Amino acid sequence: MKLSVVQGDITRLPADAIVNAANESLLGGGGVDGAIHRAGGPEILAECREIRARQGGCPTGEAVVTTGGQLPARHVIHTVGPVWAGGASGEAELLAACYHNSLDRAEELGARQVAFPNISTGVYGYPKDRAAAIAVSTVKAYPARQVEEVVFVCFDAENFRLYQDLLAAD
Ligand code: AR6
Numbered sequence: 001m002k003l004s005v006v007q008g009d010i011t012r013l014p015a016d017a018i019v020n021a022a023n024e025s026l027l028g029g030g031g032v033d034g035a036i037h038r039a040g041g042p043e044i045l046a047e048c049r050e051i052r053a054r055q056g057g058c059p060t061g062e063a064v065v066t067t068g069g070q071l072p073a074r075h076v077i078h079t080v081g082p083v084w085a086g087g088a089s090g091e092a093e094l095l096a097a098c099y100h101n102s103l104d105r106a107e108e109l110g111a112r113q114v115a116f117p118n119i120s121t122g123v124y125g126y127p128k129d130r131a132a133a134i135a136v137s138t139v140k141a142y143p144a145r146q147v148e149e150v151v152f153v154c155f156d157a158e159n160f161r162l163y164q165d166l167l168a169a170d
Contacts, residue, residue: 081120
């Protein structure tokens, strides 16, 4: 699997699947979630509502799939990162589960390229350096069959630098 990092807006990326940092309600919010729903149009929210009606939202650490609506990406994998509460509440395991379960969904979709935002490092307050280390190690350890390329899309300069350093340390 090829791992890379770019700085920019994940809603602009033409990938087989982009990942959304959603919340358990799946009804949208701010940050990258807001940007994805704005750029992708109402189809994505309609599909999220159907998933919610079926299974009552998405628990933290899990991941569910919708189409990409009007986005250049074909699918959106919505995952729910943990809220940082000091690190002793299973945050690391839950964040790793987000990356692992999102890649499981990508494999089920037959996606070859997957783009991740820096899950939990915005409103949810996860320390960026710890989150980046978990993201990179979880993706590297993933036994991919069809996924060939993972792109970490960093919005802010601090995350971009952290991922560049981690990926350069190979
Ligand atoms: N493209 C890529 N990354 C982005 C974009 C974008 N367009 N916009 C923001 N980011 P956050 P969380 C980065 O807060 O911490 C929402 O309200 C941002 O700089 O979006 O997991 C949800 O509904 C940060 O590094 O997600 C939830 O309620 C990263 O995306 C809650 O926020 C994640 O920041 C989830 O919080």
